[in-house]
Amino acid sequence: MSDDQTPPQDDTEIYSHAEATNVVAPSGHEGEVLGEEKAHAYWRANIALVVKLLAVWFLASFGAGVIFGPALDQFHLFGFKLGFWFAQQGSIYIFVALIFIYVWRMKKLDAQFGLDDAPEEGAVK
Amino acid sequence: MSVQFLTYLFVGITFSLYIGIAIWSRAGTTKEFYVAGGGVPPLLNGMATAADWMSAASFLSMAGIIAFMGRDGMVYLMGWTGGYVLLALLLAPYLRKFGEFTVPDFIGERYYSKTARVVAVVCLIFVSFTYVAGQMRGVGIVFSQFLNIEITYGVMVGMGVVFIYAVLGGMKGITYTQVAQYCVLIFAFLVPAIFISILMTGNPVPQLGFGSELSDGSGMYLLDKLDNVLVDLGFAEYTAGQKSTIDVFAITAALMVGTAGLPHVIVRFFTVPKVSDARLSAGYALVFIALLYTTAPAVAAFARANFVSEIHNSQYTEVPEWFHSWEDVGLLAWSDKNGDGVIQYGPGNAFEPAKPKFTDARGAHGERLLANGATSSANEVYVDRDIMVLANPEIARLPNWVIALVAAGGLAAALSTAAGLLLVISTSVSHDLMRKTFMPGITDKQELLYARIAAAVAIVIAGLFGIFPPAFVAQVVAFAFGLAAASFFPAILMGIFYKRMNREGAIAGMVSGLCFTFFYIVWFKFVSPETNSANHWLFGISPEGIGAVGMVLNFVVAFTVARFTLPPPDHVQDLVDDIRIPTGARVAHKH
Numbered sequence: 001m002s003d004d005q006t007p008p009q010d011d012t013e014i015y016s017h018a019e020a021t022n023v024v025a026p027s028g029h030e031g032e033v034l035g036e037e038k039a040h041a042y043w044r045a046n047i048a049l050v051v052k053l054l055a056v057w058f059l060a061s062f063g064a065g066v067i068f069g070p071a072l073d074q075f076h077l078f079g080f081k082l083g084f085w086f087a088q089q090g091s092i093y094i095f096v097a098l099i100f101i102y103v104w105r106m107k108k109l110d111a112q113f114g115l116d117d118a119p120e121e122g123a124v125k
Numbered sequence: 126m127s128v129q130f131l132t133y134l135f136v137g138i139t140f141s142l143y144i145g146i147a148i149w150s151r152a153g154t155t156k157e158f159y160v161a162g163g164g165v166p167p168l169l170n171g172m173a174t175a176a177d178w179m180s181a182a183s184f185l186s187m188a189g190i191i192a193f194m195g196r197d198g199m200v201y202l203m204g205w206t207g208g209y210v211l212l213a214l215l216l217a218p219y220l221r222k223f224g225e226f227t228v229p230d231f232i233g234e235r236y237y238s239k240t241a242r243v244v245a246v247v248c249l250i251f252v253s254f255t256y257v258a259g260q261m262r263g264v265g266i267v268f269s270q271f272l273n274i275e276i277t278y279g280v281m282v283g284m285g286v287v288f289i290y291a292v293l294g295g296m297k298g299i300t301y302t303q304v305a306q307y308c309v310l311i312f313a314f315l316v317p318a319i320f321i322s323i324l325m326t327g328n329p330v331p332q333l334g335f336g337s338e339l340s341d342g343s344g345m346y347l348l349d350k351l352d353n354v355l356v357d358l359g360f361a362e363y364t365a366g367q368k369s370t371i372d373v374f375a376i377t378a379a380l381m382v383g384t385a386g387l388p389h390v391i392v393r394f395f396t397v398p399k400v401s402d403a404r405l406s407a408g409y410a411l412v413f414i415a416l417l418y419t420t421a422p423a424v425a426a427f428a429r430a431n432f433v434s435e436i437h438n439s440q441y442t443e444v445p446e447w448f449h450s451w452e453d454v455g456l457l458a459w460s461d462k463n464g465d466g467v468i469q470y471g472p473g474n475a476f477e478p479a480k481p482k483f484t485d486a487r488g489a490h491g492e493r494l495l496a497n498g499a500t501s502s503a504n505e506v507y508v509d510r511d512i513m514v515l516a517n518p519e520i521a522r523l524p525n526w527v528i529a530l531v532a533a534g535g536l537a538a539a540l541s542t543a544a545g546l547l548l549v550i551s552t553s554v555s556h557d558l559m560r561k562t563f564m565p566g567i568t569d570k571q572e573l574l575y576a577r578i579a580a581a582v583a584i585v586i587a588g589l590f591g592i593f594p595p596a597f598v599a600q601v602v603a604f605a606f607g608l609a610a611a612s613f614f615p616a617i618l619m620g621i622f623y624k625r626m627n628r629e630g631a632i633a634g635m636v637s638g639l640c641f642t643f644f645y646i647v648w649f650k651f652v653s654p655e656t657n658s659a660n661h662w663l664f665g666i667s668p669e670g671i672g673a674v675g676m677v678l679n680f681v682v683a684f685t686v687a688r689f690t691l692p693p694p695d696h697v698q699d700l701v702d703d704i705r706i707p708t709g710a711r712v713a714h715k716h
Contacts, residue, residue, distance in 0.1 A: 043705055047622075050214050057210045061203045061381075066373050069366070079336035079346030084364045087199035088191075088422040089332060092206045092415050099213045099408040106218075106404060106707075115708045116401070 042113045049105050053098050060086065060094040131529035132271045139309055139533045140286055143540070146305060147290030147298040155573050158295030159226040159552050165300055165396040171409025173300045174393045176307035176541035178205075178384075178410070179417060180256075181263025184310055184538035189513035191425035192432075195363040198422060200373055200669075204380025204606075206411060206418050211385040211614075213407035217394040219621045221403035222704045226395065227549070228388040228613060229557040235620040236628045237697055239562055244635055246553045248612045249388045253546045254586070255605045256389075260543035261591025264536060270454055270515070271532035280591040283540060284584050291544045291551075292580045299544045300396060306537035311416055313534025318420045321427045321521040335423035351430045358437065359472045363429065372662075375670030382676055383606030386614035389545040392552075400707035428513040431520050436506065437470040441490040444468065447519035452493055455483060456509035456516075459492050462499050466490055473502035481507050547587060551580035604646055607668070611638035611675025619683060624701045626683060629690040634683030642675035 064072060069083030077085050110116040152158040165173070183205070191198030223231055229249060233242030261280050268279025290298040315331075322334035326347060339347050352362045361367055368376075384390065393410075394403045435445055441459060451457045458481035459468055466489070476497035486494045518527040555576035560567055567575070612635045619626040619634075646668045649656065666674060692698075 039702065039706060046705075053214060054210070057207065061207050061377065062374060065199055065203055066370060066377065073364075077336065078333075079338065079348050081348075081364055084196055084348070085336070087196060088202055089335075089419055091199075091203050092419050095206050095210050096408070096411050096415050098210050099404075099411055102214055103401075103404045103408055107401065110401070110707055115706060 038113065042109070042115065045109055046106070049102070049109070053102055057095065057098055061091045065091050128525045128528050129272065131526050132532045135526075135529045135533040136272070136536060139305075139537060142305055143286060143302045144289050146301045147294045150294050150297045150301050152293070152295035152297045152573075155226075155556070155569050155576065157297045158573055158576050159395075159556065160392070161295075161297040161300045161396045163224075163396060164398055167397055167402040167406035168409050169300070169304050170393060170397050170402075170406040172307040172413055173303035173396075174390065174406070174410035175413035175417075176303040176310065176537070177393055177545035178390055178414060178542070179310065179538055180542035181260055181267075181535060181539035183417065183421075184314060185263060185267075185514050185535050186511050188421040188424040188428065189510035191422055192429040192513045193510055194367075195361065196366045197368050197373065198425065199366075200368075200376040200380065202418055202422060204377045205384055206414060207377070208381040208384025209407055209411040209414070211381060212390065212394075213404055213411075216385060216391065216617055216621070217403045217407050218400045218707065219704045220391060220617070221394050221397065222400050222707060223700075224395075226392075226556055227552050228391050228617070229553055230561070231620065232613075232616055232631070233557065233561065235697065235700065236616075236631045237694065238628045238632065241616075241628060241632050241635070242557055243562060244632060245613070245616075246557045248608060248635070248639065249553050250550055252387065252605045252608050253389060253550050254590070256387075257543050257546040257550075257583075257587045258590035260539045260546070261587050263539035264543070265591050266511075267532055267535040267539065271529075277592050280588050283536070283543070283591070284588040287540055287544050287547065288581065288584050291547050291584065292577050295576065295580075296392075296396060296548055299541075299548055302544070303541045306541040307413060309537040310534040310541075311413070313530040313537070314417055315420060316530060317517045317521060317523060317527055318424050318427075320523050320527070321431070321517060322423065324521050325427050325431070331420045331423035331427075335426055347426060347430060351426060351433075354430070354433055358433070358470065363426065369665055371665050372667050372670055375664075375666040375673045377670075379610045379670045379672035379676075380606050382614045383608075383610040383672055386609035386612070386617070387605070388553075388609075388613065389542075389549045391613075391617075392549055393545070424517065425513065428517060428520070432508070432513070433470060435520070436468050439468050441466055441468055441492055445520070447516050449491075450519070451512055451516055455481065456512045458483070458495060458507040460495055460497075460499060460505055461488065461490065461492065462503075462505050468505060469503055470506045471502065471504040473504050474500055475502060475504040475507050476500060479507070543587065547580055547583045550583045551576050554579040554583075604643075607642045607646060607672030607675060608639060610672035611642040611679055615676055615679040615683065619680070621701065621704060624698050625687060625692055627687050627690055627693045630683040630685075630687030633686040634679040637682045638675040638679030641678050642672050645671045645675075 064083065064086035066087070069087055072083035072086065073081040075082040080089070107116065152161075154162075156162055187198075187201060191201065220228075220231060223234075225231060225234065229242045229245035232245040233239065261283060262276075264283035265276035265280040268274045268282065269276045272279070274282075290302050294302075318331045319329055322331040323329050325339060326334040326337040327340040328334035328337045335347065337347060339345055339350055343350065345353075348364055352364055355361070355363055366373065394406065397403050397406050436448065441461070448457060452459065458476070460475065462475075463469070476495060477500050478497060482496040484494045484496050488494050515531065518531055555572055555578075559575050560572050615638065616631050616635050619631065645663070649662070649668045662668075663671070663674065
């Protein structure tokens, strides 16, 4: 990428690195400076989302598959005992769904905070 | 056309494809060599990650292992997919934002310490070599079984191909060959699975056929029938678990966390252009992985049901042809213990020792005679678990080209994983040891040369492991996941989510997690294997699952030590602030 040598655009940009040659990453939103408060709000929203999704992750795998698996076996889904289905099939489908929900919600969150890594800046050939 | 001719043809075509891609995608800079220039589209990176991740073991052995474990096979199914949720939500986007080349890079910079970097390099090399040895062996086995080439030559051909595209193309070459390899391996896995599903249940989707009624007119669900048949033979129910809940919990956790902490997987997310691409590409990767991982348990159940119904209580001379051909290869063995000419199959080892030692002679019915002693069990059959995938096409009476396809798929799975592992080994040597630790003055060109030399040396060592497999290879797979879970995952996670974590805490945590896990596994696998049973294990957790405890120990030690030592310097705290913000993620830059 050609912008390796781009000088820091703004001294207040939150970035520094052990080595001085490492330049500030240019923001996708020219001139915008992310205040500390805003950065914290973004981070808190991010954590809240991740905690919710990981709770589902835990319930689908360790919950339905392992701990409550035998209890769920009394229910049936077609020819599957339900606990068995979660253990060998359902948990995997839920994992896939969780990642895509995360991608979608983070995209919204990034946009809300003006932090989406815009294609005109990030696109690399 | 004969199976052998078709196999040569398919393997030849796929190998030429891989080499062609390698020549087209030569790497010219370290950035290209390490992270493919950081320009891999998320969808392609997802495919490459899936191929990187799914090894010879996933392709050839996993369905067979599940077929014999039944429900407990869930530890692999959930463990090796659930880790991607952790990777996508907790690691990949932030490491992409960090924008360096290797996992030790992150550990070294975040914990402002060469010691931490070197500890990470040592773990990485150990974990990756453990893993790669099995891949090269897998290459050799496919060659010997499908092409009648000696394992030694098979491994050498595999080494040659990996050499060409890994040394020439680095990450760039590996990425695009992995995309091709994913297509080959998933096609090769799904085709026989779909046919078998149609054959047994009439449903073309294995994931649904698995829960459907059998098409034999009995109106019974496949899984119910399988449970009944196995219980009649004296086995446990297929859909009931045998392992203790705590052990299943620990193994699943160790595999999940270990997956998220494996350097050759993490580094794939350094190759996409943006932070949002890293998230998306983890999603694609799991879709591509789930295609195989949701099919494998179906294949396992089909294969087990089929195997029992075709073999048990059948006259040896009348069993389907595949039984004889796999007996010739040595993956099946039968000894007519009660002299009735009929095969009896049941629980327990048929022979002593369990693995058959064939003599050259043939018995009364044409079976291969064994030098093994008989056990008191009524079981007369030895089955190698790998047969469940290998013999599937024949069991389902599929045409020869499908069998050839499975061979090409197995090779694709083994080579793609081997290449990914060899790359992280060479990168950590040239970048982390040479450039960042011992020879800081070298130029980009010199570093690239060292990376190529390191890749070549790593391939030769991996090949030697494949030709002369150390007896312990199968025993130490638990190491790779356990050590990754106990070392990398907590160190990276705290590096991102806990700004106060400092050098002292991270190093103390990694070292204690590693040592605990390492010695626990060594104790039960090597020092005192006779005590390797639930009543001797700590909390009833097997060596396979102990990485989960090692991880907890790592966290506890790290937090405790960090509380009593100085916080990290300002520039490191700023670095943490920076990686938490997705904008400005750039191509991994030179230093």
